[in-house]
Structures are given as C-alpha cells and as structure tokens.
Amino acid sequence: MSTLKYRTDLAGPLMLVLSLGLVSCASPPDSGFSTAPSQGPGLGRVASASLLQRMDRSIMSNGEGLPAGSGTVAQGEKVYAAKCLSCHGDKGQGRPADPLVGGIGSLKTERPIRTVGSYWPYASTLFDYTRRAMPANAPMSLSDDETYALSAYILYLNGIIAEKEIMNANTLAQVSMPNRAGFIDYSAR
Numbered sequence: 001m002s003t004l005k006y007r008t009d010l011a012g013p014l015m016l017v018l019s020l021g022l023v024s025c026a027s028p029p030d031s032g033f034s035t036a037p038s039q040g041p042g043l044g045r046v047a048s049a050s051l052l053q054r055m056d057r058s059i060m061s062n063g064e065g066l067p068a069g070s071g072t073v074a075q076g077e078k079v080y081a082a083k084c085l086s087c088h089g090d091k092g093q094g095r096p097a098d099p100l101v102g103g104i105g106s107l108k109t110e111r112p113i114r115t116v117g118s119y120w121p122y123a124s125t126l127f128d129y130t131r132r133a134m135p136a137n138a139p140m141s142l143s144d145d146e147t148y149a150l151s152a153y154i155l156y157l158n159g160i161i162a163e164k165e166i167m168n169a170n171t172l173a174q175v176s177m178p179n180r181a182g183f184i185d186y187s188a189r
C-alpha cells in the first residue's frame with residue numbers, strides 16, 4: 001500500500017514537469033537558436049567554384065575525360081620517390097599501405113593478391129583515382145603531367161607497358177589491363 005501512496009504523491013509534480021516541458025517546446029526562450037534552422041548547424045563550409053571544378057572531372061573507363069598532358073616512366077619514378085614511396089614502398093611493393101604491383105595471375109588462386117596490375121580492369125581508373133585521392137596525405141595536389149607519369153611508372157612496374165612508352169590521353173586509354181576480361185561489362189549487353 002505504501003508503494004501506491006508513493007506513486008500518487010509523485011503524479012502531481014510529474015505532470016507539472018511534463019506540462020512545463022511542453023510549454024517550453026512550444027515557445028522557446030529567445031536564445032538566438034531560432035535563427036539556426038535557416039542557416040544550418042554552422043558546420044562545414046560552402047564549396048568554392050574552384051573546388052567543385054577540381055572534384056567534378058571523372059574519367060570514364062574508355063578514357064573520356066582524360067586531360068591534356070603526358071608523362072614518362074622515368075618522370076614517374078622521380079615523383080613516386082618523392083610523394084608515394086613512403087607509403088607504398090620501394091617499386092610499389094607495399095607497406096605500410098597497399099602494394100601497387102604484382103599478383104598478376106593470382107586472382108584464381110587460394111591467395112589472390114589484388115593490385116592495380118592484377119585486378120583493375122582499366123588504366124584510366126588509375127589516373128582518375130591517383131589524381132583524386134593520392135597522395136593520401138595531400139589528395140588533389142598532383143598535376144596532370146605528374147599523374148600521367150605516375151600512371152606510366154606503376155603500369156611499367158607491373159610489366160603492362162614498356163619503359164619507353166609515354167602516357168597521355170590517347171595511349172593511356174589504349175592500355176590493355178591483364179584483368180580486363182575478369183569483369184562483366186553490363187553496358188555492352
């Protein structure tokens with residue numbers, strides 16, 4: 001019986017708290033908060049036109065969208081040493097980050113090794129991804145020529161192009177990747 005009495009005693013104050021809550025929701029005190037919804041929570045910043053331009057430049061698998069410029073294996077080796085080696089290791093062997101080289105022919109084995117060379121179906125993706133996302137500590141900082149040169153170097157390390165080949169919008173789009181047939185091309189159906 002004492003439990004019932006206890007609850008009855010609480011009912012009054014509880015209802016008061018609830019109704020106060022409702023009242024304060026209906027008309028909030030003037031804290032400046034009411035202007036927030038129209039302006040957002042004040043997080044982030046508006047993307048500038050130049051940032052949008054740098055991000056909005058996807059390259060299609062057939063090479064559509066590849067920019068002017070070019071790069072050689074030798075140039076790529078230099079850029080790689082300065083901007084990639086610390087994370088991807090000597091000659092793209094990996095560590096601490098992903099290996100970029102090797103594993104070709106390993107995909108059907110019990111220990112598949114997925115790299116640009118063994119797995120990626122299009123060389124144009126290498127250009128797009130590298131220019132957009134790498135180096136991981138300074139994405140979108142590479143020039144188009146640097147990106148062509150890095151693509152050439154990584155493709156060369158994988159044995160996909162010859163040392164003297166120059167990568168540009170034409171040649172890169174024509175590179176035939178070892179795992180090209182490992183994907184189903186739904187657009188061709």
Ligand code: HEC
Pocket residue numbers: 080083084085086087088097098099100114115116126129130134135136137142150
């Ligand atoms: C600070 C470390 C760091 C640096 C420097 C760096 N990378 Fe990376 N890279 C990474 C990490 C981490 C990943 C994996 C990212 C993920 O899976 O989301 C990666 C992934 C990649 C991949 C995709 C590999 C795959 O098979 O999925 C490529 C290609 C690549 N990096 C190229 C480069 C090139 C070229 C440079 C030099 C311009 C570079 N990276 C510099 C850390 C780095």
